[in-house]
Amino acid sequence: MIKSLLIANRGEIACRIIRTARKLGIRTIAVYSDADANALHVRTADEAVHIGPSPARESYLVGDKIIAAAKQSGAEAIHPGYGFLSENAEFARAVKEAGLVWVGPEPESIIAMGLKDAAKQLMADVGVPVTPGYLGEDQSGARLQAEADAIGYPVLIKAVAGGGGKGMRKVDRAEDFADALLSCQREAAASFGNDVVLIEKYILSPRHIEVQVFGDSHGNIVHLFERDCSLQRRHQKVIEEAPAPGMSEETRAAVCEAAVNAAKAVNYVGAGTIEFIADASEGLKADRIWFMEMNTRLQVEHPVTEEITGQDLVEWQLRVASGEPLPKRQDELAINGHAIEARLYAEDPSKGFLPSIGKLDMFKLPRARPGLDPRYDMGVNWGDEVTPFYDPMLGKIIVHAEERWEAIDALAEVCERTMIWPVATNLGFVARALKMKEFRKAEIDTGFIDRHADDLLTAKLPLADMAAHAADELKLFPKKKAGRPWRDSRGFRMNGARRAELHLIDDQGDVHAVDLTKKPKRKFKDWGKNPLVMKYGGDYRAFRVYQPRGVIGGAGSDGTILSPMPGKIIAVAVAAGDKVAKGQKLLTLEAMKMEHSLVAPFDGVVAELNAQEGEQVQVDALLVKVDADKEQAA
Structure with missing residues (x-):
């Protein structure tokens, strides 16, 4: 067994690897950037x-720096985690050539499965079913358009x-193909240094x-059964x-x-995943299940x-990297119960899943109790900073139960009880998805989120009661001894006889009028003072006394x-x-590894443009100002 391990990654996967390495008595070495100097994986290693x-x-993407760090620290091995350099064959070769x-x-296996077109051809050659499509060398726009038209x-x-x-785009109409192709190629070139595409x-x-497949250096390959990963967005x-x-x-x-045959075709060693797409219209x-791609990593x-x-x-x-055979034979592996996992993202579903950054002033996960024993694979903790430099995934919540419905209920409960603030998360969104009758009945496919967007993306909160x-x-309601509140105008304004109102604003910018003559009967989970943060079904609002200060971020009413x-x-x-x-679309902003389109709020004329391609901008920087088209308005 190897004695020391450098993890060439960050966040929750680095923490996950450290946990097992420590169990095996392996010394762990983390690597970190400036932004991650005090990150959880650094503190844990x-x-x-x-x-x-x-x-x-x-x-994290500079292989030479990582190999130098391994040598400096005396690491015997390098684990790449997932993402970053985990499927980079040149890096893998450089690690081995460095004696690590x-x-x-x-x-060679990474190369064989790394390019989707070559991998699909290889799978077809060994009898693994593949989806219809175009894998040709001719990458001209005209040829790709013609192939798409022919496929339908x-x-x-x-x-x-x-x-x-x-580097992926769905195209519904022929007239949209050219623009989608250019966008896909641009993103692919920026992310992978390769703009070659295929059509499916x-x-x-x-x-x-x-x-899940696994191979060792002794020629053994097994599978550990299947997973369903149909609930996706972008x-x-x-889930x-x-x-x-x-x-x-x-x-x-x-x-x-079929998955084992695919792994055998490339003499696979280590952890890998064979991904299939299924036409579930008839179960x-x-x-009706076709090979899509192989991920040559965990x-x-x-x-x-x-x-x-x-x-x-x-x-x-x-163990496999240390030269040992697989710990289990195929006949020793079996399915026990049902497990379900939610990815915890720092993002706001109500705002198009816009990533959220900032300090985690509150980060509280529910404790285990009889009947509820969740597993948390996290990359952050209370007080950590979520920066704009990396993927917005904070970690994962996993539950295991005897039956699927039990696992669903348990995960929904954990999502609703988890307390994270002020960084926005997808907790409420996930809880709503889990509770939908269609999900519980397994009426799912990759279009589930888009199809149920109205019910999933925006929380239906009792905002009046919360305010x-x-x-x-x-303590904004008048005290009983102070007399009738409508005789005192401090802190509120009059709104008709015998009625007094106080206006509060929440963290979404919505203003709420509170009738100070009627104390609330409904209670909510809350913490903090000013602003007061309250929780309802996995979603949060923070309230403070309304003091108008103009538009903060986004598209103002003035354009x-x-x-x-x-x-x-x-x-x-x-x-x-x-x-x-x-x-x-006015411009495209790239942040946290995603593209975000900023669009015109109304018909008009671009009166001011303060953005240049390649420019780095800060939050709330004025990028564009659109003046209303007065001729059209008239």
Whole structure:
């Protein structure tokens, strides 16, 4: 067994790897950028080495710095986690050439499965079913458009070197193809240094089914059953579960056999995932499930597999990397119960999943109790800072139960009881998804979130009652001995005879009138003083006395477009003096590894433009000002 391990990653996966390594008596070394100097993974490891500035391209993505850190610290092996350099064959080869142990598959396997077009052709050659599409070398816009037209819309444009939902666009109409292709190629080039794409038929009722596979250097390959990762937004997984609901034993056997054959085709060693797309319009059937891609690394969602099999997959990785055979044979592996996982993101679903940054002044996870024993794989803790430099995932919440419905109920309860503030999260969004009857009945596919957006994205909060409770907790109601409140105008304004109102504003910018003649009867979970933070079903609002100060961020009623967060301007679509229509894209901001489009709030003219392509901007910076089109208004 290796004795010392450098983790070439950050956040929750670094903490996860450290936990297992410590159990095995392995010394751990973390690496960190400027932004992560006091991060949880740095505090948790036995040792930590600084590798550069905050941007990932200057630290976590620089292989030479990571190898130098391993040598400096005396590390025997490097574990890449997921993301960053985990599927970079050149880095894997460099690690091995430096005399270090690479905790991952052979570079040749990464190369074989790294490009989606070549991987699909290889799978077709060995009899693994693949989706219809175009994998050709001719990458001209005209050829790609012609192939898409021939396949029939909708189609999916995918970067061959892509992953994590980046470099991927769904196109519903032929006339939208050219613009979608350019956007996809630009994102792919920026994220992966490769703008080559493939075209696939878009499955109308798709479910995302994946199989965990594992190989060792002794020629053994097994599967650890399947996961369902269909609940996604922007092609990023949100809720994952194992086993896949509605999967018959016959279909499971066929899909898992195909996954093992795929791994055997590249002599796979280590942890890997074979991803399939299923046409679930008539249930999960073996002849309607096709190979999509292989991830040659540990997956974010590996905990649900661990929970149903009782195996520690990181331990398996470390043992295989040390030259040991797989800990279990195929006939020794079985499914026990049901596990479900929610990814905890620092983002605001009500604002298009806009990432949220700041200090975690409150970070409280529910404790275990009889009947509820959640697993938390977290990369942050109370008081930590969420920065704009990395993926907004804070961690994962996992529960395991005998039945699927029990796991769903338990996870929903944990999401509703978790307290995080002031960084916005998707907790309420996840809880609402889990409680939907369609989800409970497993009527799911990758379009579930879009289809139920009205019910999922915006919390239906009893804001009037919450505001009244906030006013009461803030001691804003007149005391009984003070006489009738409508005889005193301090702190409120008159609104008709025998009625007094106090106005509170919440953290979403909404103003609420509180009737100070009626004390609230409803109580909510709250903490803090001013502002008072209150929780309802996994969602939060903070209230304070309303003091008008004008527009803060976003698109003001006067047409000002402010940067919603720190980021980089990657595209400017207009010039000063241009006429624009309501909803027209003005520019594109890249932040936290995602593209965000800023659009015109109404028909008008670009009166002011303060953004240039390539420019770094700060939150609330004035980027564009649109003046209303007076001619149209008349």
